[in-house]
Amino acid sequence: MTYINHRHLVIFFCILIFSSACKKRPVQKxxxxxxxxxxxxxxxxxxxxxxxxxxxxxxxxxxxxxxxxxxxxxxxxxxxxxxxxxxxxxxxxxxxxxxxxxxxxxxxxxxxxxxxxxxxxxxxxxxxxxxxxxxxxxxxxxxxxxxxxxxxxxxxxxxxxxxxxxxxxxxxxxxxxxxxxxxxxxxxxxxxxxxxxxxxxxxxxxxxxxxxxxxxxxxxxxxxxxxxxxxxxxxxxxxxxxxxxxxxxxxxxxxxxxxxxxxxxxxxxxxxxxxxxxxxxxxxxxxxxxxxxxxxxxxxxxxxxxxxxxxxxxxxxxxxxxxxxxxxxxxxxxxxxxxxxxxxxxxxxxxxxxxxxxxxxxxxxxxxxxxxxxxxxxxxxxxxxxxxxxxxxxxGAVAPEWKDVIFLRGTGSRDNKPDINWLAAVTDRYKLVFSPKDKPWLFDLVEDPHELENHFENPKYKNTISELAKSIIEYGEKYDDPRIHMTKFREELEEALNQ
Incomplete structure (x- = not known):
């Protein structure tokens, strides 16, 4: 029978503890x-x-x-x-x-x-x-x-x-x-x-x-x-x-x-x-x-x-x-x-x-x-x-399910209630902006990089507008943005969605 003395046991457990600690946290470098x-x-x-x-x-x-x-x-x-x-x-x-x-x-x-x-x-x-x-x-x-x-x-x-x-x-x-x-x-x-x-x-x-x-x-x-x-x-x-x-x-x-x-x-x-x-x-x-x-x-x-x-x-x-x-x-x-x-x-x-x-x-x-x-x-x-x-x-690549769209919003009221500010969906090329006081705007940053034209009523952008409007509704419902429930916002989003 093999015997392990007390000193060997202490060394063994020290090594075990040290090894366990190393596994929990990578080396500094x-x-x-x-x-x-x-x-x-x-x-x-x-x-x-x-x-x-x-x-x-x-x-x-x-x-x-x-x-x-x-x-x-x-x-x-x-x-x-x-x-x-x-x-x-x-x-x-x-x-x-x-x-x-x-x-x-x-x-x-x-x-x-x-x-x-x-x-x-x-x-x-x-x-x-x-x-x-x-x-x-x-x-x-x-x-x-x-x-x-x-x-x-x-x-x-x-x-x-x-x-x-x-x-x-x-x-x-x-x-x-x-x-x-x-x-x-x-x-x-x-x-x-x-x-x-x-x-x-x-x-x-x-x-x-x-x-x-x-x-x-x-x-x-x-x-x-x-x-x-x-x-x-x-x-x-x-x-x-x-x-x-x-x-x-x-x-x-x-x-x-x-x-x-x-x-x-x-x-x-x-x-x-x-x-x-x-x-x-x-x-x-x-x-x-x-x-x-x-x-x-x-x-x-x-x-x-x-x-x-x-x-x-x-x-x-x-x-x-x-x-x-x-x-x-x-x-x-x-x-x-x-x-x-x-x-x-x-x-x-x-x-x-x-x-x-x-x-x-x-x-x-x-x-x-x-x-x-x-x-x-x-x-x-x-x-x-x-x-x-x-x-x-x-x-430098994206997964097939990646969507090139983000969402921006103007400042809100202090009590976080719906207000009169804008909401936008933005891609690398397009920017669709809704605001309760104004008609919707669509920028095409390739055709118009200086942002001087509104393309919202241009028929060639029909599908783009519909897709971006849909993405805004999905964003607003998922992330609780009260603006999508404002009457004018919602009406214009639905209209854009069904173009």
Missing amino acids: DRPNLLIIHTDEHNFRTLGCYRKTLPADQGFVWGENIEVETPNIDFIADNGALCTSYYAATPVCAPSRASLMSGRYPQNTSVVTNDIPMDDKIVTFAELLRRQGYESGYAGKWHLDGTGKPQWAPARKFGFSDNRYMFNRGHWKQLEDTEQGPRVASRGSNDQPDYSIKGADERNFTTDFLTRKIIDFITKKRSNPFCFMVSYPDPHGPNTVRAPYDTMFDHLDFQKPKTAFKDTVGLPEWAEVSKKTINSHQMARYFGMVKCLDDNVGKILDALRQTDQLENTIIVFTSDHGDLCGEHGKDNKGNPLEASAKIPFLLHYPGKVKEGLIINQALSTVDFLPTILSLMDVPTANKEQGRDASELFAS
Whole structure:
């Protein structure tokens, strides 16, 4: 008979426990970091990687060769994937952010317009990664905790364990550290924070300040992978930026986009031309903000290279919504026009996402959570309403059952009751928009990339309109969008369905 002494038993069980632990969690090198670089109100045409995908009349809407070079952001696209048709589920700050965080449509996060707290029951991608042992952090604008402004380090962290440099609201131009914690550096009357640019430099300008916090976090020695998100408040207005970016583009002769001179007769309410639009001085500062952002992205990339983490870090570059910057005679966002609703989305994932991949399928912010977690082999909470598009990024192909259609909605009322805003179905080519105050609109982005014509009554689009109307009804019923039950909406949807 063979005898095993006590010491051997201890060693045996230690080996067994260690082996079991290894099976539950992959080795560190197999678990990628996740870094999300998020901007605010960003016109996709300001990025070189997007201009390369467009003909000249669309890439240079402010005049011939009027551009800002963005080599560092372009690096992410050149070494990963670029989405040509990626949209904000609602092209306004807070609802878009809520859908990105949750993978749910805005009406199911409670955040249907700005300054509404996100539902406490929401499980974010950060929380799901935290549960898998990821160290998580967030710096910059949050806008999902109600009306607090700036309101540092909201108590509800939603999975971002280190949120010391998270502030709820505001587009502050200068930040600083104090013994009591971070604060807005520029102070006005009664020591209240303000948006002044006076005194801003590379040390306290918000974009630079937040970049240092990112680098501090990602270069920290750790045994676990990290998930970090930075949300820069630029290039959202006010259109001001520190030197030398404040004068860097003053020499450019900015022109009004050609769409600003379109026929205004019969336009729907959401496309009406504004009486006041962005001027050349403001555009020069907008370009300056984008250039400053790109230079800071370069600093982040350098930090990842110097710490040998670049090849093991997923980098996502995106925004919450666009800015028309004078296109269609309008500024800012909130409508389904391309420069308002379409946003940049770049994904760098060495070894998993092919370099230079261009994805033309329509995607939106609700698709982010299921897609990124699938790419990372991390289970979701099965509460998301977006689609898992990981196969698109992994192979560039789609399954036979994949439908190239997404759904966008305007902002809603605070009590989430049906309101007077628009609802749209969007594909890589078409955009069908319904609004209670206006007749339906159908854009054909191939025939009419500048969105100047309504094709809704054109017989050749009969089948397209019917299919998109059907998809809107299915979406509304499945995801509880109250707009499809409004009388005018429903009547026009049924009419379009039966064309």
